[in-house]
Amino acid sequence: NAGVTQTPKFQVLKTGQSMTLQCAQDMNHNSMYWYRQDPGMGLRLIYYSASEGTTDKGEVPNGYNVSRLNKREFSLRLESAAPSQTSVYFCASSERGGNTEAFFGQGTRLTVV
């Protein structure tokens, strides 16, 4: 089982460029999440999707957009990248929101120069 797959694993962007981080899960989970991880700040929730077709803002949504394309896929888009968005991004999924364990992808290390 692949679990949660994120692409790409590494990316360098110039300020102002746009890109989409892809996430797919093969566990038939309803809920999916995007987090960013910065030193000393833990994992901060960017966006959450309870089910296909629904999305909700988390703690730090500014500068990001998301699409829950279908039950398997949840993408994160940076429209105009800024150095403050340099971070490690994790996608996660769970069967039923916060009542079941979350499975994480391996992360995308993004640097904006």
Next chain:
Amino acid sequence: QQPVQSPQAVILREGEDAVINCSSSKALYSVHWYRQKHGEAPVFLMILLKGGEQKGHEKISASFNEKKQQSSLYLTASQLSYSGTYFCGTQSSDSWGKLQFGAGTQVVVTP
């Protein structure tokens, strides 16, 4: 709102015990605990649902006091493999489904 974890870091010798605390200003439906090794993704340890359950995972156990909106993770007779950063994740009453994490507690177990 992120839950608050303490301590920020702890250094243990093999065989020693430690407690990591997690507290929230909001009523909680569930508390999760994860461990992350350097350069890797967080890995699930256990989940505690509303009801004050205590759960165990080998020599790692946890409690959840829903009235105090707190959870504690107990590392008993620590092993070298317990080293890593521990995160609590909480689902609060006004954010159904959303899982929000604390800043983490770095645990170093030395021989």
